[in-house]
Amino acid sequence: MTYSYDVQAKNFTRAGAVSSEFKKELKKLNLPSALIKRIIIALYEGEVNVVAHSYGGSITCTISSESVIITIQDTGPGIPDIALAMKEGFSTASDEVREMGFGAGMGMANMKKNSDSLHITSAEGKETRIDLSFLLTFEEGT
Amino acid sequence: MTLEEVVKHVNGTVLTGEVSLTREVEYGFSSDLMSDVLTLLDDNILLITGLSNNQAVRTAEMSDIHQILFVRGKMPDKGMIQMAKEHGITLIATSYSMFRTSGILYNAGLPYIY
Numbered sequence: 001m002t003y004s005y006d007v008q009a010k011n012f013t014r015a016g017a018v019s020s021e022f023k024k025e026l027k028k029l030n031l032p033s034a035l036i037k038r039i040i041i042a043l044y045e046g047e048v049n050v051v052a053h054s055y056g057g058s059i060t061c062t063i064s065s066e067s068v069i070i071t072i073q074d075t076g077p078g079i080p081d082i083a084l085a086m087k088e089g090f091s092t093a094s095d096e097v098r099e100m101g102f103g104a105g106m107g108m109a110n111m112k113k114n115s116d117s118l119h120i121t122s123a124e125g126k127e128t129r130i131d132l133s134f135l136l137t138f139e140e141g142t
Numbered sequence: 143m144t145l146e147e148v149v150k151h152v153n154g155t156v157l158t159g160e161v162s163l164t165r166e167v168e169y170g171f172s173s174d175l176m177s178d179v180l181t182l183l184d185d186n187i188l189l190i191t192g193l194s195n196n197q198a199v200r201t202a203e204m205s206d207i208h209q210i211l212f213v214r215g216k217m218p219d220k221g222m223i224q225m226a227k228e229h230g231i232t233l234i235a236t237s238y239s240m241f242r243t244s245g246i247l248y249n250a251g252l253p254y255i256y
Contacts, residue, residue, distance in 0.1 A: 012195075012196065012197065013196055013221075015196075015197065015200065016196070016197065016200035016201075016203070016204065019200075019204055020200070020203060020204075023203075023204070033206065034183070037183065037204075037205065037206055038183075040204050041180050041204055041205065044180070044200070044201075044204040045180060048197075099195075100176075100195060100197045101174060101175055101176035101177070101193045101195070101197050101198065101201070102175075102176055102177050102197070103177070104175050104177035104178060105177075106177040106178065106180070106181060107177065107180075110177075110180055110181055113181075
C-alpha cells in the first residue's frame with residue numbers, strides 16, 4: 001500500500017499533518033508502538049525539514065509485509081554539504097523555524113538514528129531526496 | 143505521579159475540558175526546543191514547555207506524549223486545544239516559571255529522563 005502526500009514550504013500550521021495522517025494508517029496495523037514511534041519521529045523530522053528548508057515537496061510512504069519505505073522529495077534548493085548537514089548541532093534554520101521549536105541541528109541525525117537505513121541525495125541548487133526504510137516486526141500472536 | 147497531583151503542585155489549570163486526571167506520568171522533561179523532545183523514546187513523559195504553538199502539540203502527538211504542561215503563563219490557542227483533544231493529549235497551564243515548575247515536580251518525586 002502506498003500513500004502520497006504534498007508538503008507546502010513555510011506552512012508551519014500544517015507541518016506535521018502528513019506524519020499525523022500516516023500515523024493513523026500505521027496504527028491500523030498490529031505493529032509495536034515503539035516501532036511506530038521510530039517511524040513517525042523520523043517522518044516528522046523529514047516533514048519539518050521540507051517545510052522549513054525547501055521550496056516544497058512530496059512524501060511517499062509504502063507499507064509492505066516486510067518494511068515501511070518513506071521517500072521525502074523536495075524541489076530544492078539542495079544541501080551543499082551532506083556530511084555537515086548530518087552532523088548533530090549543525091543548523092541553517094531561520095529565526096522563524098527556531099520560534100517553532102526547531103532548528104537545533106538534530107533532525108537529520110535523529111532521522112538516521114530512528115530508521116534502519118537512510119539514503120540521501122542532494123547537491124547545491126538541486127532537489128533533495130531522502131529514502132528511509134524500517135524493517136517491520138509484528139506483535140506476537142499475529 | 144498522577145496528573146491530578148501535577149495540577150495541584152503547580153497550581154495549574156486544565157485546558158482540555160473534562161478529562162481523567164488519574165493518568166500516571168513517569169518522567170518530566172522540560173524544554174522549549176521540540177528538536178530535543180523528538181530525541182526521547184521513553185513513555186509516559188510529562189512535557190513541560192513554554193513553547194505555545196502548534197508544533198508543541200504536534201511533537202507530543204508524534205512522540206506519544208499524552209500530557210503537556212505550559213509554563214510562564216503561556217496559553218495555547220483554540221486550534222491547539224482542539225488538536226490536543228483530537229489526539230487525547232491533556233493540556234495544563236501554570237503561571238510558574240519553567241525552573242520553578244521543574245523544581246517543584248522533581249522535589250515531589252517526578253524523575254528526570256537524563
